[in-house]
Amino acid sequence: MSLIVQKYGGTSVGSVDRIQNVAAKIKEQWSQGHKLVVVVSARSGVTNDLIARAKALSKLPDEREMDVLMSLGEQETIALTVMALHAIGVPAISRTGAQAGIFTDDIHTRARITRISGGDLLQRLEEGKVVVVAGFQGVTEQGEVTTLGRGGSDLTAIAVAASIKADLCQIFTDVDGVYTADPRIVLNAKKMHEISYEEMLELASSGSKVMQSRSVEFAQKYNVPFEVRSSFNDLPGTLVKAIDKTLEDAAIAGVALDRLQTRVTVNDLPDNPQAIAALFDDLGEAGLSVDMIIKNLGNGGKSNLTFSVTTDQYCRVEKVVGDTLKKLGSGSVRSAGEISKLSIVGVGMISHPGVAGTLFKALASVGINSELITTSEIKISIALDPAKADAAVRAVHTAFGLDKA
């Protein structure tokens, strides 16, 4: 008999039928004697409807009031899910974020969890009830409703699992688990049975959109093992947990691809640390993050800088950098076109010499000679011509032996 936290996303609870499916899945576990806390999202589409109504009244609605509004979707789902459970004979009770004691700071629409009291969750579980908790929402110490921003329901599930010391946290989603590469690109990509928090984090920040980094970071910090699995079949998913590096066999765990990056080139920047610091400070203050930076010395005491940003941020980046260059009195900024970013990730990488050699040989075999490269302890990322990206992913996947089970 285990204590399990399950999370179902917006697609999984998108209609009355699907809520009934989720209820049936819950009943199966509950019938085996497990204690269950279920975290649910808003029905897909509901939150967007609410936002549309707000925008009709105000171009820039107050964020505090947006939270009052956006928390409604999850509140609807908890009540409906409990009703569906009652209808099939499972005792259950709903809990809003506030009732579950999910306390946050007061940064509305993207609040951070500060503590979890858990409310009366353990007591209700002891009574034999399934407790259905609203994801994505919390409450400040002053009693104001907050929402947690993107990926908030995953975060709720992992935070609740940490606070009640659950044996397992299951994230039910619309993918089967975490793969060695995108199965739409690499036909024989394999679902990983397990993966470390570090690898999951690098994958999350490398275009593998299974989960937001913040949820994985939270799980790592509080050592909450969690499973990513599909709500539409009964196959086991991928278990994300702490893994001792020295026990690792394989050099790399997977290959990720991020298609939507733009390469930015800044020419004739004054070649001193203050100028470069000013440029990245201004970008940071505007909330814009850059990736894969390289610097070359130019002519006449100037330097040239190249870095990548996500394509949707390019216009703002151009404006901010342009303003900085005006202050500095020198330099020009332009887009050097779109790139894709291929990353290989693996905690074993550091203890396996020759990883970079294998990578570049594989890339060379499909005619790629990249100039933009970044590395971390467990990741190497390369900027690529988007036209060659799929072939590169396949070549790298094969070169590291990931095609075999």
Place this chain on the structure above:
Amino acid sequence: MSLIVQKYGGTSVGSVDRIQNVAAKIKEQWSQGHKLVVVVSARSGVTNDLIARAKALSKLPDEREMDVLMSLGEQETIALTVMALHAIGVPAISRTGAQAGIFTDDIHTRARITRISGGDLLQRLEEGKVVVVAGFQGVTEQGEVTTLGRGGSDLTAIAVAASIKADLCQIFTDVDGVYTADPRIVLNAKKMHEISYEEMLELASSGSKVMQSRSVEFAQKYNVPFEVRSSFNDLPGTLVKAIDKTLEDAAIAGVALDRLQTRVTVNDLPDNPQAIAALFDDLGEAGLSVDMIIKNLGNGGKSNLTFSVTTDQYCRVEKVVGDTLKKLGSGSVRSAGEISKLSIVGVGMISHPGVAGTLFKALASVGINSELITTSEIKISIALDPAKADAAVRAVHTAFGLDKA
């Protein structure tokens, strides 16, 4: 500068346009320096949609979860109303029932208010903000969401007005105020400038559907004067307040008509107090209330009973009474057809002899000779043939001089 509580019903906030109208009305008062608490209902239709979704999942949804669900409508309106106020430059903040400290018992879907802490309402008003409070909802001392049942938003407004000692409570609705008779029946019915709590209560229980009795009772208990007025025009409405009877001039204040009553006849009931008590006890336990009871002696130690019930309850009444008669071993129950109930109401009645005489003369003039009559200190009610009801209301209205201003 006054402290005013305003309440806007579901029709008044039924769309984005109407919410903007309400915001404009609020701004007008706020600009004059008044402090405002605004209580709002769910947009009309929203609560019914939520109920339909619940019924699709469960024939008899858990009442606790129904409250979690049904409280969503008002929570949406408070956020949208605040956004509309912000958009026209009025500082405002929303408060759920729980945040406004509206504590109730745990009788879900029809909870009773037990105390009001008011939360931080006065502090927010002091900061110059309009506070927008969700009507219809409260919270138990244990933190469970509750709803107050029919007329709940009016009750919220009056209870908040009592707790913050407001100078005035305005109930904005889809009628202009309280009339001496239904203006659709009596063309020259007059809007009353003011009326006592007692008269308003008798009118509320006599088919004048302006407000539920419980809100008027609450206002009377805590001596909260309130005004019933239209949200669609700027005309003054009717002020309901404590009025000293001895100062009253007119014998009666108004004429009310309740169309949907059914007369129930019970024949051959054992003629002893236990039998009659058993019958009304059983009806009371089933939550069925009866009105206008008369008893006649029948043959052979039996009695006949006639009373009226609201027509929508007749089927259940017949079933409950049938069961009681089976236990008693004697008697039969049947419907004696639909009736309308005409009531005249007025605190001055008791000090004006001849009121009954004037009433029966007026009724006789339109050919009515009723057998079902009940009286209270400030009301006389008569059962009528529904076909003659409109003519009767007009005749009585004229006979008591209500046609004149």
